[in-house]
Amino acid sequence: MAGELVLGIDLGTTALKAGLFDLAGTQVALAQFEYPIQRPWPDQAEQDPAAWLAAFDRALSTFGGDVAAIGICSQANTHVFVDAEGAPLRPAILWQDQRCGGSSLVARAEWVLREEPDVWQATRWVLSPKDFVTSRLCALAEPVTDALMSFDLVDASGAYDAELVASVEGLAERLPRIERFDVAIGEYANAAVVNGTMDAWGNVYGSSVVEHGDAMDVAGTSEILGLLSRNAFPVQGVVTFVPVDGLHLHAGPTQAGGAALAWFASVAGRSIPDVLAAAASGSFGPIFLPHLLGERAPLWDADARGAFIGLSSDHSLPELSRAVLEGVAYSARHLLEELEHAAGVEAETLNASGGGSQSDLWCQIKADVLARPIARVAVRHSGCLGAALMAATGAGLVPSVREAARDAVRIERVFEPRDDRAPYDELYAAYRELYRALQPTHAILAGLRRQAVPTS
Amino acid sequence: MFLGIDIGTSSSKATVADELGTLVATATRPHTTASPRPGWFEHDAEETWWRDLVALTREVLATVPASAIRAVCVSGIGPCALVADEQGWPLRAAILYGIDSRAEREIEELTDALGAETVIRRTGNRLTTQAVGPKLLWIARHEPGVWARARRWYCASNWLVGRLTGEYVIDHYSGSTSDPLYDLGARDWWPDAWDACAATLDRPRLAWPGDIVGEVHTAAAETTGLRAGTPVLAGTIDAMAEAYSAGCRDVGDTMVMYGSTLFFIQTVAQPVAHDGLWAGSGRAPGTYSVAAGMSSAGLLIDWFAGLAHEEVDALALEAAAVPAGSDGLVVLPYFAGERTPIFDPRARGCCIGLTLRHGPAHLFRSALEGVAMGIRHNFEAMGEAGATPARLVAVGGGTRGGLWTRITSDVTGLPQDLPTETIGAAYGDARMAADAMGIDTSGWNPVADRVEPDPAHAPLYDQLYGVYRRSYVALRDDLHLLSQLSGG
Numbered sequence: 001m002a003g004e005l006v007l008g009i010d011l012g013t014t015a016l017k018a019g020l021f022d023l024a025g026t027q028v029a030l031a032q033f034e035y036p037i038q039r040p041w042p043d044q045a046e047q048d049p050a051a052w053l054a055a056f057d058r059a060l061s062t063f064g065g066d067v068a069a070i071g072i073c074s075q076a077n078t079h080v081f082v083d084a085e086g087a088p089l090r091p092a093i094l095w096q097d098q099r100c101g102g103s104s105l106v107a108r109a110e111w112v113l114r115e116e117p118d119v120w121q122a123t124r125w126v127l128s129p130k131d132f133v134t135s136r137l138c139a140l141a142e143p144v145t146d147a148l149m150s151f152d153l154v155d156a157s158g159a160y161d162a163e164l165v166a167s168v169e170g171l172a173e174r175l176p177r178i179e180r181f182d183v184a185i186g187e188y189a190n191a192a193v194v195n196g197t198m199d200a201w202g203n204v205y206g207s208s209v210v211e212h213g214d215a216m217d218v219a220g221t222s223e224i225l226g227l228l229s230r231n232a233f234p235v236q237g238v239v240t241f242v243p244v245d246g247l248h249l250h251a252g253p254t255q256a257g258g259a260a261l262a263w264f265a266s267v268a269g270r271s272i273p274d275v276l277a278a279a280a281s282g283s284f285g286p287i288f289l290p291h292l293l294g295e296r297a298p299l300w301d302a303d304a305r306g307a308f309i310g311l312s313s314d315h316s317l318p319e320l321s322r323a324v325l326e327g328v329a330y331s332a333r334h335l336l337e338e339l340e341h342a343a344g345v346e347a348e349t350l351n352a353s354g355g356g357s358q359s360d361l362w363c364q365i366k367a368d369v370l371a372r373p374i375a376r377v378a379v380r381h382s383g384c385l386g387a388a389l390m391a392a393t394g395a396g397l398v399p400s401v402r403e404a405a406r407d408a409v410r411i412e413r414v415f416e417p418r419d420d421r422a423p424y425d426e427l428y429a430a431y432r433e434l435y436r437a438l439q440p441t442h443a444i445l446a447g448l449r450r451q452a453v454p455t456s
Numbered sequence: 457m458f459l460g461i462d463i464g465t466s467s468s469k470a471t472v473a474d475e476l477g478t479l480v481a482t483a484t485r486p487h488t489t490a491s492p493r494p495g496w497f498e499h500d501a502e503e504t505w506w507r508d509l510v511a512l513t514r515e516v517l518a519t520v521p522a523s524a525i526r527a528v529c530v531s532g533i534g535p536c537a538l539v540a541d542e543q544g545w546p547l548r549a550a551i552l553y554g555i556d557s558r559a560e561r562e563i564e565e566l567t568d569a570l571g572a573e574t575v576i577r578r579t580g581n582r583l584t585t586q587a588v589g590p591k592l593l594w595i596a597r598h599e600p601g602v603w604a605r606a607r608r609w610y611c612a613s614n615w616l617v618g619r620l621t622g623e624y625v626i627d628h629y630s631g632s633t634s635d636p637l638y639d640l641g642a643r644d645w646w647p648d649a650w651d652a653c654a655a656t657l658d659r660p661r662l663a664w665p666g667d668i669v670g671e672v673h674t675a676a677a678e679t680t681g682l683r684a685g686t687p688v689l690a691g692t693i694d695a696m697a698e699a700y701s702a703g704c705r706d707v708g709d710t711m712v713m714y715g716s717t718l719f720f721i722q723t724v725a726q727p728v729a730h731d732g733l734w735a736g737s738g739r740a741p742g743t744y745s746v747a748a749g750m751s752s753a754g755l756l757i758d759w760f761a762g763l764a765h766e767e768v769d770a771l772a773l774e775a776a777a778v779p780a781g782s783d784g785l786v787v788l789p790y791f792a793g794e795r796t797p798i799f800d801p802r803a804r805g806c807c808i809g810l811t812l813r814h815g816p817a818h819l820f821r822s823a824l825e826g827v828a829m830g831i832r833h834n835f836e837a838m839g840e841a842g843a844t845p846a847r848l849v850a851v852g853g854g855t856r857g858g859l860w861t862r863i864t865s866d867v868t869g870l871p872q873d874l875p876t877e878t879i880g881a882a883y884g885d886a887r888m889a890a891d892a893m894g895i896d897t898s899g900w901n902p903v904a905d906r907v908e909p910d911p912a913h914a915p916l917y918d919q920l921y922g923v924y925r926r927s928y929v930a931l932r933d934d935l936h937l938l939s940q941l942s943g944g
Contacts (some may be wrong), residue, residue, distance in 0.1 A: 029840075056612070143842040168682055192932075200678075231564065256812075259812065263812050266815065267763075267764065267814070267815060267819060268763055268765060268816075268818050269764050269765030269766060269816060270765060283942075284942070285942060286804070286805075286938070287938065292810055292811050292812045293811065293812055305784070305808065305809045305810055305811060306809075306810030306811065307804065307806060307807060307808045307809070307810055308805075308810075309804070309808075309931060309934065309935070309938070310804040310805070310806070310808045310934070310938030310939070310942075311791055311804055311805030311806065311807065312791055312792070312804055312805065312939075313752060313755055313756075313759060313791040313792045313805075316759075316762060316763065317763065319761065359922065384598055426937070426941065429939065430934050430937055430938065433934055434931065434934055437930040437931055437934065438808065438927070438931075440926065440930070441786070441808060441809075441923050441926065441927050441930070442809075444919065444923050444926075445784045445809050445921070445923065446784075446914070448781070448784060448919060448920075449784060
């Protein structure tokens with residue numbers, strides 16, 4: 001059985017990542033295939049669903065055919081409108097797209113009904129990216145989705161919220177049926193294909209977040225934090241999912257994590273490794289607000305902006321570099337505090353994965369700022385591992401995805417908060433206060449942007 | 457011909473000009489500033505000031521005969537605290553102007569002793585590290601042996617005048633910036649202040665910077681090569697001489713000096729009372745001055761270039777192509793705290809409004825704009841005090857390339873004149889010497905160019921200036937906290 005290989009796919013915004021794993025959770029191979037985002041208008045973002053299929057084909061041909069099961073987790077709040085044959089009627093509308101204010105499926109359906117009635121008429125199904133891909137791979141007569149991907153459409157029982165769905169005429173019959181995310185829904189090239197779900201849940205299992213109080217930090221382009229709990233005390237700005245195996249996931253994405261670091265490196269005319277090396281030699285200096293694209297969780301403030309506050313002529317690259325890493329950690333601490341409110345439990349440890357977790361320094365800074373251990377998992381692409389564990393579950397190779405996650409996810413290193421850490425509690429309080437103090441400034445700057453950009 | 461000599465912080469300069477203002481000879485001599493402890497800055501008067509004067513004079517006299525020098529004028533850094541015996545011999549190194557912050561405790565004590573409001577009413581200024589009185593008090597307290605022998609107090613220029621002529625005299629401008637010793641309304645010493653911090657010292661005679669106060673005596677003539685009997689002016693502090701060199705003559709004329717820091721000085725008709733500015737006497741009888749200074753200017757430009765890992769000139773070219781307003785960035789330039797008009801040593805710099813679209817050229821331009829906002833803030837303070845600048849004259853290294861001055865004019869809505877010569881205070885000294893000998897110098901150093909504001913940018917800059925002002929008020933407490941957490 002140890003010889004069985006499973007494929008976990010993370011169908012992301014800029015690339016498809018494919019990881020081949022054995023059942024012990026060891027990564028055998030990894031590949032990444034990028035695809036573009038189209039921005040026909042400044043507030044719009046679209047993608048060609050055919051590009052996802054092409055990337056999947058390339059992944060599979062790279063790894064060969066010897067795969068027992070395939071699991072796919074994908075970007076959420078991205079929507080594909082397909083006809084009765086499963087063919088896309090227009091480019092997918094990405095989660096980043098702001099054409100109708102929000103990114104919910106209801107808002108998107110309303111927009112297509114109003115602005116593109118012909119498309120709406122021809123639409124048989126409204127699908128998430130992974131639902132689109134699995135239905136094409138398995139040639140399903142009727143596509144399938146899951147309750148976690150449809151988190152903003154379902155009631156507490158995990159079924160579609162009838163009243164909400166009825167708010168757009170004809171939407172109810174265009175929604176696929178809901179199945180559990182870890183069941184097989186078809187086959188492709190002799191491999192079982194499981195339902196899969198949204199990418200954050202791949203990270204959950206790939207980070208071994210399986211018990212009440214378990215938490216994760218996925219340090220990618222943005223930071224995604226999640227906390228599992230028996231309880232749910234819904235909090236504004238935090239997504240609380242319907243329970244899986246009796247546990248709610250409370251989660252949220254910030255806007256700029258690794259993106260802030262990459263931006264700063266380009267502003268400083270240095271490479272990211274150079275910036276990280278400089279940060280290692282710096283002591284704390286200014287405070288950095290990482291809201292370079294506005295902020296998502298927990299602030300959900302598109303007008304927020306980034307800032308360096310407290311600059312001194314004594315500061316240079318080391319202090320500013322360090323401030324960037326600290327600023328991202330402050331935003332993570334803020335989000336975690338809100339998750340803890342929603343969950344009614346404190347996270348004792350954060351299991352960390354993602355590209356940002358490769359930096360020892362950044363992990364240590366997060367441990368110091370968040371005042372709790374950061375446990376870095378061995379497989380950085382936790383989303384692929386989680387998807388692979390769902391695949392193994394759906395194929396019957398392991399008894400449950402929870403047990404598989406408990407057994408197969410290995411902690412590579414634990415970063416403990418240091419006794420002599422910088423005065424991060426005070427600095428974090430200042431970080432929170434600075435955002436509030438700058439809100440009127442952000443409002444004025446937003447007004448200036450609207451003056452500058454013609455809206456029609 | 458006329459000899460001007462200026463003693464700066466890091467170098468001294470001599471200039472010889474003829475009756476038409478044409479440069480005949482110049483010489484420069486670098487020197488070092490001692491910093492025996494953090495926050496202490498000193499010059500050895502004999503080794504630095506006198507030696508520079510002698511060497512520079514001998515250097516220019518190699519090309520100009522001593523007999524051709526009709527008068528000499530000296531300016532220098534100030535206000536300083538140099539204590540000397542009854543012959544004028546220094547008893548310790550001179551403590552320099554506002555960069556020396558050793559007397560913080562004495563500033564508070566003296567303010568309490570004299571009364572904060574009384575100090576402002578009498579001198580036009582609050583006591584800061586720039587003040588002389590607290591430094592004298594510091595010497596009295598920490599060096600009682602020195603203080604017991606001290607009979608005289610000097611700045612740089614009047615000590616050199618004393619060395620050349622034997623006179624114990626100081627100009628009104630130097631006196632009026634040596635707080636709290638000078639009563640601005642009375643245009644005379646303030647006896648209560650002398651009693652409070654320098655009771656045992658003799659007070660120097662007051663003269664106007666352009667007055668002839670003596671002549672080169674025989675011993676000084678032998679050392680310097682100057683002709684004995686050459687008339688010597690009272691001279692003044694370098695800033696005033698620099699403004700005059702650039703052509704700031706009339707009431708309302710305002711010099712903007714774009715250096716590593718920014719300095720402004722305007723000639724006004726009435727004493728100015730504003731607790732965010734420096735008030736002083738004027739260059740000529742019947743005039744006063746109002747001055748202002750920002751802690752970071754050119755320093756900031758270099759800092760941003762360093763961060764971007766680029767040369768200043770290359771970055772300035774890119775920044776010129778960035779739209780006005782830097783696509784929504786605002787910089788508070790308080791990277792080294794700030795002097796006027798907020799007098800907040802614990803303020804710190806900010807870079808607000810950052811997005812992924814901003815690159816190094818945006819940040820660089822926003823730094824220039826931030827300094828320009830600070831300039832506008834100072835001009836507004838002058839306006840509140842009834843002294844709106846009538847004409848701006850821009851000098852200093854920061855005028856090179858033109859981008860910074862253009863941004864300043866756009867942000868302030870004011871044109872700026874650029875003089876032909878920008879060689880500095882020593883040229884102003886030479887001009888004062890020529891005036892004293894009855895020469896009409898009105899044709900000296902004509903305006904070479906004028907920077908005009910572009911009204912198209914005014915609405916945007918007005919709004920960003922509002923953001924600039926509001927942001928400091930909103931962030932002040934946090935900036936103080938950050939400066940405290942990082943140990944000063």
